[in-house]
Amino acid sequence: MTVTGAGPRITAVDTYDIRFPTSRELDGSDAMNPDPDYSAAYVVLRTDAADGHEGHGFTFTIGRGNDVQVAAVEALRPHLVGRPADALCADPGTLARDLTGDSQLRWLGPEKGVMHMAIGAVVNAAWDLAAKRAGKPLWKFLADAEPEWLVSQVDFRYIADVLSAEDALGLLRRGRGGRGEREALLRADGYPGYTTSPGWLGHSDEKLTRLAREAVADGFTQIKLKVGADLADDVRRMRAARAAVGPGIRIAVDANQRWNIGEAVEWTRALAEFDPYWIEEPTSPDDILGHAEIRRAVAPVRVATGEHVQNRIVFKQLLQAGAVDVLQIDAARVGGVNENLAILLLAAAFGVPVCPHAGGVGLCELVQHLSMFDYVALTGTTENRVIEYVDHLHEHFTDPVVVRGGRYAAPDAPGFSATMRPESIAEFTYPGGSFWAADAAVAAAAAEEAAV
Numbered sequence: 001m002t003v004t005g006a007g008p009r010i011t012a013v014d015t016y017d018i019r020f021p022t023s024r025e026l027d028g029s030d031a032m033n034p035d036p037d038y039s040a041a042y043v044v045l046r047t048d049a050a051d052g053h054e055g056h057g058f059t060f061t062i063g064r065g066n067d068v069q070v071a072a073v074e075a076l077r078p079h080l081v082g083r084p085a086d087a088l089c090a091d092p093g094t095l096a097r098d099l100t101g102d103s104q105l106r107w108l109g110p111e112k113g114v115m116h117m118a119i120g121a122v123v124n125a126a127w128d129l130a131a132k133r134a135g136k137p138l139w140k141f142l143a144d145a146e147p148e149w150l151v152s153q154v155d156f157r158y159i160a161d162v163l164s165a166e167d168a169l170g171l172l173r174r175g176r177g178g179r180g181e182r183e184a185l186l187r188a189d190g191y192p193g194y195t196t197s198p199g200w201l202g203h204s205d206e207k208l209t210r211l212a213r214e215a216v217a218d219g220f221t222q223i224k225l226k227v228g229a230d231l232a233d234d235v236r237r238m239r240a241a242r243a244a245v246g247p248g249i250r251i252a253v254d255a256n257q258r259w260n261i262g263e264a265v266e267w268t269r270a271l272a273e274f275d276p277y278w279i280e281e282p283t284s285p286d287d288i289l290g291h292a293e294i295r296r297a298v299a300p301v302r303v304a305t306g307e308h309v310q311n312r313i314v315f316k317q318l319l320q321a322g323a324v325d326v327l328q329i330d331a332a333r334v335g336g337v338n339e340n341l342a343i344l345l346l347a348a349a350f351g352v353p354v355c356p357h358a359g360g361v362g363l364c365e366l367v368q369h370l371s372m373f374d375y376v377a378l379t380g381t382t383e384n385r386v387i388e389y390v391d392h393l394h395e396h397f398t399d400p401v402v403v404r405g406g407r408y409a410a411p412d413a414p415g416f417s418a419t420m421r422p423e424s425i426a427e428f429t430y431p432g433g434s435f436w437a438a439d440a441a442v443a444a445a446a447a448e449e450a451a452v
């Protein structure tokens with residue numbers, strides 16, 4: 001882009017293909033994703049400002065294809081290098097519109113898939129930079145912002161039929177009432193979470209039972225079980241989990257898109273005697289009317305989806321169709337904070353609770369900020385709202401989430417909690433980082449031995 005005027009600029013867009021060998025532990029295993037290597041297509045925006053702040057962002061993938069995701073981030077570089085940093089931080093919405101509106105790259109979506117996730121990584125990095133420069137954690141940066149400015153950050157195109165800028169302004173103005181009190185409560189008590197760690201499909205019944213009991217002892221009031229591979233196994237696992245936690249704890253189940261509509265209904269009904277709280281991703285995230293049909297058939301079991309919902313337009317239709325009881329935003333699948341503001345506003349307008357998807361690499365770190373903003377300055381409630389928690393890979397971040405007594409502590413450090421430790425980046429960059437290079441050397445030696 002053309003460089004004019006004074007002031008700091010974006011000088012570099014550095015990308016990293018970071019992969020963790022999680023498939024070796026069966027952490028993260030579910031009915032559709034038996035062997036994920038949790039990965040991040042990671043981006044750092046650097047500036048020539050004297051403050052030295054960088055904007056960090058990423059999108060989450062599960063291994064193969066993370067290089068494709070990184071290539072998509074790199075395709076956005078011409079929109080970034082040379083961009084004035086002050087203007088970018090004062091108005092990340094213009095960057096978001098420029099990226100989604102790129103007249104050639106748009107063909108690869110529009111506003112969905114690899115290119116849109118890349119935009120999400122870059123837009124989130126811009127918000128990380130803006131919040132760091134403001135000296136605030138992102139949730140507070142958003143909660144302190146004027147409603148008019150927040151509205152200016154939202155792209156109402158394709159959703160204005162159900163949510164206009166005026167509607168959004170009304171919601172945000174109302175949402176501000178009492179925010180000081182809620183901020184104090186948030187800082188004192190945190191935000192409720194639930195844990196998926198007990199329920200991975202690869203765990204034995206013994207491990208499931210032990211981890212479910214530990215989760216309750218740790219203060220969680222909701223856990224989640226992966227289901228959908230084998231019905232007899234799921235009935236047995238659900239019975240074990242219910243016996244472990246007792247009747248007062250919510251157990252959500254998650255099929256990770258495994259079923260057709262009829263199967264989803266039958267399977268959910270077969271688990272109903274164990275009182276599942278919600279059925280998550282029963283079928284394709286694109287099947288809006290299918291979710292509506294499942295929801296009618298399995299009530300009072302709630303229907304939840306969103307971690308693979310590609311943009312605000314599909315969320316709009318899920319809400320319009322009465323297809324979901326629980327809306328699951330993901331910080332790194334849609335086009336970043338700006339689009340998630342639109343989705344939070346849509347959910348608020350329809351009165352549907354948002355229970356974010358998290359886990360993966362760094363998704364807990366990111367999405368907690370969006371829920372905390374929602375509580376402090378939009379919906380004003382945590383009732384029936386919980387943020388997913390998975391207890392791995394946090395040690396790779398400089399400002400990892402803190403979960404105590406089943407609740408997320410409000411982060412204090414400025415930014416979006418997206419910054420990964422440099423030594424973790426050096427170790428797990430694929431394929432040249434020290435972990436993967438050593439792994440390849442071992443494999444090569446074994447192959448040589450076998451050939452002798």
Ligand SMILES: [Mg+2]
Pocket residue numbers: 254256280281307357
């Ligand atoms: Mg899920």
